[in-house]
Amino acid sequence: MAEQFMRLPHGGRVDRDNPRRFRFDGDEFQGLAGDTLASALLANGVHLTGRSFKLHRPRGIVSAGVEEPNALLTLRSHSRTEPNIPATMAELCDGLQAKSQNRWPRLAFDALAINDLASRFLPAGFYYKTFMGPTRGAWMYYEPWIRRAAGLGKPTHTADPDRYEREHAFCDVLVVGCGAAGLAAALAAARAGRRVFVLEQHAVAGGQLLSEPADSNAEQWRRACLDELTAQPNVTLLLRTTAFGLYDGGVVGAVERVSDHLPVPPADTPRQRTWNLHAERIVLATGATERPLLFGNNDRPGIMLAEAARRYLNHFAVLPGRRIVVQTNNDSAYAAAAELAAAGANVHVADTRANLDDTVIQPAAAAGATIAPASRIDSAQGYLRVEGVTLHGPDGRHKRRCDLVCVAGGWSPNVHLAAQRGERPTYRCDLGAFVPAGLPDDIATAGAVAGTLATADAVAEGWRVGGEAAGTDAGEAIAAPTTAAAPGYLAANNTDVGEPRPQQGKVFVDWQNDVSVKDVELAWREGYRSVEHLKRYTTLGMGTDQGRTSNINALKLMASLRGQDIPTTGTTTFRPPFTPVALGALAGRRAGPHFRAQRCTPMYDLHCERDAAFVTAGAWLRPWYYRTHGHDVDTASIHEMRAVRENVGMVDASTLGKIDVQGPDAAAFLDRVYVNGWRKLPVGRCRYGAMLRDDGFVLDDGTTSRLGENHYFMTTTTGEAAVVMSWLEYLLETAWPELRVHVTSVTDQWAAIAVAGPNSKRVLEAALSGVDLDDGELPPMGVRDDVCGDGLPVRLLRVSFSGERAYEVYTPAGYGDALWRRIEAAGADFGITAYGLEALGGLRIEKGHPIASEIDGRTTLEDIGLGAMDRGHKRFVGDVLRHRPALAAADRRRLVGLKPIDPRQPLRAGGLVFPNSARVEGHGIGHITSVTWSVELQTHVALALVEGGREREGDIVDAVSPVHDERLQVEIVSPVFIDPEGSRLHA
Amino acid sequence: MLRINCPFCGLRDHHEFTYGGDATVERPALSERSMEAWYQYVFVRTNPAGWMQEYWQHTGGCRAWLVVERNTRTHEIGATHLARDRITEVDRG
Numbered sequence A: 001m002a003e004q005f006m007r008l009p010h011g012g013r014v015d016r017d018n019p020r021r022f023r024f025d026g027d028e029f030q031g032l033a034g035d036t037l038a039s040a041l042l043a044n045g046v047h048l049t050g051r052s053f054k055l056h057r058p059r060g061i062v063s064a065g066v067e068e069p070n071a072l073l074t075l076r077s078h079s080r081t082e083p084n085i086p087a088t089m090a091e092l093c094d095g096l097q098a099k100s101q102n103r104w105p106r107l108a109f110d111a112l113a114i115n116d117l118a119s120r121f122l123p124a125g126f127y128y129k130t131f132m133g134p135t136r137g138a139w140m141y142y143e144p145w146i147r148r149a150a151g152l153g154k155p156t157h158t159a160d161p162d163r164y165e166r167e168h169a170f171c172d173v174l175v176v177g178c179g180a181a182g183l184a185a186a187l188a189a190a191r192a193g194r195r196v197f198v199l200e201q202h203a204v205a206g207g208q209l210l211s212e213p214a215d216s217n218a219e220q221w222r223r224a225c226l227d228e229l230t231a232q233p234n235v236t237l238l239l240r241t242t243a244f245g246l247y248d249g250g251v252v253g254a255v256e257r258v259s260d261h262l263p264v265p266p267a268d269t270p271r272q273r274t275w276n277l278h279a280e281r282i283v284l285a286t287g288a289t290e291r292p293l294l295f296g297n298n299d300r301p302g303i304m305l306a307e308a309a310r311r312y313l314n315h316f317a318v319l320p321g322r323r324i325v326v327q328t329n330n331d332s333a334y335a336a337a338a339e340l341a342a343a344g345a346n347v348h349v350a351d352t353r354a355n356l357d358d359t360v361i362q363p364a365a366a367a368g369a370t371i372a373p374a375s376r377i378d379s380a381q382g383y384l385r386v387e388g389v390t391l392h393g394p395d396g397r398h399k400r401r402c403d404l405v406c407v408a409g410g411w412s413p414n415v416h417l418a419a420q421r422g423e424r425p426t427y428r429c430d431l432g433a434f435v436p437a438g439l440p441d442d443i444a445t446a447g448a449v450a451g452t453l454a455t456a457d458a459v460a461e462g463w464r465v466g467g468e469a470a471g472t473d474a475g476e477a478i479a480a481p482t483t484a485a486a487p488g489y490l491a492a493n494n495t496d497v498g499e500p501r502p503q504q505g506k507v508f509v510d511w512q513n514d515v516s517v518k519d520v521e522l523a524w525r526e527g528y529r530s531v532e533h534l535k536r537y538t539t540l541g542m543g544t545d546q547g548r549t550s551n552i553n554a555l556k557l558m559a560s561l562r563g564q565d566i567p568t569t570g571t572t573t574f575r576p577p578f579t580p581v582a583l584g585a586l587a588g589r590r591a592g593p594h595f596r597a598q599r600c601t602p603m604y605d606l607h608c609e610r611d612a613a614f615v616t617a618g619a620w621l622r623p624w625y626y627r628t629h630g631h632d633v634d635t636a637s638i639h640e641m642r643a644v645r646e647n648v649g650m651v652d653a654s655t656l657g658k659i660d661v662q663g664p665d666a667a668a669f670l671d672r673v674y675v676n677g678w679r680k681l682p683v684g685r686c687r688y689g690a691m692l693r694d695d696g697f698v699l700d701d702g703t704t705s706r707l708g709e710n711h712y713f714m715t716t717t718t719g720e721a722a723v724v725m726s727w728l729e730y731l732l733e734t735a736w737p738e739l740r741v742h743v744t745s746v747t748d749q750w751a752a753i754a755v756a757g758p759n760s761k762r763v764l765e766a767a768l769s770g771v772d773l774d775d776g777e778l779p780p781m782g783v784r785d786d787v788c789g790d791g792l793p794v795r796l797l798r799v800s801f802s803g804e805r806a807y808e809v810y811t812p813a814g815y816g817d818a819l820w821r822r823i824e825a826a827g828a829d830f831g832i833t834a835y836g837l838e839a840l841g842g843l844r845i846e847k848g849h850p851i852a853s854e855i856d857g858r859t860t861l862e863d864i865g866l867g868a869m870d871r872g873h874k875r876f877v878g879d880v881l882r883h884r885p886a887l888a889a890a891d892r893r894r895l896v897g898l899k900p901i902d903p904r905q906p907l908r909a910g911g912l913v914f915p916n917s918a919r920v921e922g923h924g925i926g927h928i929t930s931v932t933w934s935v936e937l938q939t940h941v942a943l944a945l946v947e948g949g950r951e952r953e954g955d956i957v958d959a960v961s962p963v964h965d966e967r968l969q970v971e972i973v974s975p976v977f978i979d980p981e982g983s984r985l986h987a
Numbered sequence B: 001m002l003r004i005n006c007p008f009c010g011l012r013d014h015h016e017f018t019y020g021g022d023a024t025v026e027r028p029a030l031s032e033r034s035m036e037a038w039y040q041y042v043f044v045r046t047n048p049a050g051w052m053q054e055y056w057q058h059t060g061g062c063r064a065w066l067v068v069e070r071n072t073r074t075h076e077i078g079a080t081h082l083a084r085d086r087i088t089e090v091d092r093g
């Protein structure tokens, strides 16, 4: 067959000098630049584009826009594979590969089309009942079959090679939609000098005007408007850009398909860009969508919306059929009928109305169309393509051959965006349609979305609304173009949806989700009568097209079943996004390592040079272990732990939260915040403290030092630093504004290195020349600010996390690198070993120090063994609610140690604890929070929270990991595995 | 996409702020020993439909704690005050 044999020799806005080759299901075709995939397929006589979701019925191209329910294709290949793209929105690029979906083995012969014959077993509510009903066990049985049979395209599993961006922009007036009303509104605002953004989801601006012939007055008007707008420096026109959501504060989310119309994105160009547009005023000129009509087999390929046929004819110069039946219930189809007839097609119009307006039908009749009043299609014939229809009217019932049926069921305003911010749309009986309602003052509507369908009226309204949005009187409106289209109002008494109960064939309401009239009736019989129930029960309107072509017809059916009018029946809720948005576009550049900001300590480069393996701790990147110490984390961390226990190690502790607390009431403030007391802490000493939340659970712990009479230096855990800082500020500003205290975060201002192990003092004496580390000068829990002989400032804390003699050495962040090198060099003679987070964790587990794994927001002081900190002689945050009776219950899970009976058996963090040999059922009597290999005891050990806590010491219980199918016998022991007296601190 | 008028920094996007809870509940004094009073303060909320007062902290800005009036039905933001000022007013009243 000749290529593009349905392409007309003249007309349209396609570029005849630029042919484009593409593949559909492996066959090669030719189209033109300016085509969509849909128009190029139609130019080649291809209507059949896919199989339906549930019943695998053959389906064709229905529309020319985002409302397309059927022609969803998988585009491109390999890592750029993208499923479920409407052929009507995909611009043709050279070499484009498209595949039909949901068919096997091929489109024209689909083995699962048997579902259609067996459809009485797949009625509405099949999924609903299978999931929710008493037979939901059936799901287990049917699932694999259903998953294979139902479903649209398949995504790729390889990473997307393309980039996505996000951009913020600000404007005075944002116009969504670039049809007649949108153009007029944008011009009015632009001439007033405002910063204007105009969004158009198609590649060409013009909306409904694009359905007018390319040599028409409307086309001249469209071009003149666009020329003026694009020449204005204060106007930004974004094509291929869909506003998908309206949010508070005048924010519009939009996605720009920057490179989707190209084979691959050019260098330095993203595939898509998400816009966060902040607008003072918003004009919604989002237009309207034509509805189909009901009759038997109304889903056959070759049955399309009348407006779409007109768009293919006048914009793409494609004649979608040669022998055409137009079924309409309103005036808007007659422009299509006249123009299709004038283009050489045989056109027969079946109008459901008995009395027709001569002036409306005259152009079609003059072009040669035959027109039958009070005539409707009962059903369509044909399988892979419509071949004819059975009509019935005043002169009885007869068949008519055809290769295209145009349906025109009236127009539904595109209220989706408006309804996201306003109230539910209200029904206007004179239009037979829902229109936006209850919009806030900064949002206005113009044109078809507001029910203003006639072009001249839409232009006048757009001009007025655009001027109001600009805050000026825009003056006399620009002249409107003349158009052939008649407004598709439904008369007040016209509730016609076609023929819902034909003699033959299934009648589809929602094509994408295979919902038929019978399904709606079944839902009604079974009591699912509210619109929201109907939707969930039948899945009507829940496809990627969100029921743009189906919702109103379904409402009309339900309203007539319930004997109510449509306003009473109501409509469903509208939520973003307006059309599907790729997750990549929403993520933008925030993927992989850019997912969120990463914080590096001042010694980060040093760790890299020393071949550290990193781990994220909160927002921080911390050394996990050093690869020079072993080939994996276990080997390396055991080496590092042993160094600390037997000799000396150093670890980067800069991530600790640090808060400077100053003021005459600083001690009083700390007394209120911490469980333990601070007034008696001498200057030059530090103390371990724990703080609670108002509800009595432990918030955080850390060491706080007294540097001066009114000056304290607080440290917090790495993870809770920001939370604690905000909490202190909250208390000072809302609860105790009378306290004269300032808190300042100094986390980033200080680098910190912990030096731990029996040789730590000797190393530091060698490293910090001129600093006196004598135990008398710096006893355990001593603090001192000092300066090395060469001027390096240090803050020394004699505190230990590992249980060995240890020091925390702080220095201003800029000296962190120098301090590390100095300690490392001085320690070389002693064999100092840098250690990472894994070894640090292992050392503290051996000592039973709780960290975030144990202080998890659900544990009390008593749960983690710190109950004695509350001496009961002062008031502090959380001290009332911590005494709630339930928190003292005997079965509270409390901190214990676990040792496996077989010391070489590793325990699993997150594992459950069950009584010995008990059935593994429920959550057990405890759970494991932290695990390590104990270098000193030569056994695996764990910390756990177990009911009854240390009362159970000596008990044998089971550590269970159902995920790994493991069960180990363990003994409950003290959580302090080594040196319970703390004698090593002085060693 | 709310915007909050920080008394120090001006009109800023709400992403710069951190929500801090209901500002209409009155915190018991530290000396209050009644578990019921603390229970009411920590756990009991009225959840009004309409205008309410909330704590927000300008964490991405000046770090001030604010009392922000917000309409829970429309998301409209009303007056904003420094939490410190408001408490002073209450004390005076």
Ligand SMILES: [Zn+2]
Residues within 6 Å of the ligand: B006, B007, B008, B009, B010, B058, B061, B062, B063, B064
């Ligand atoms: Zn601020």
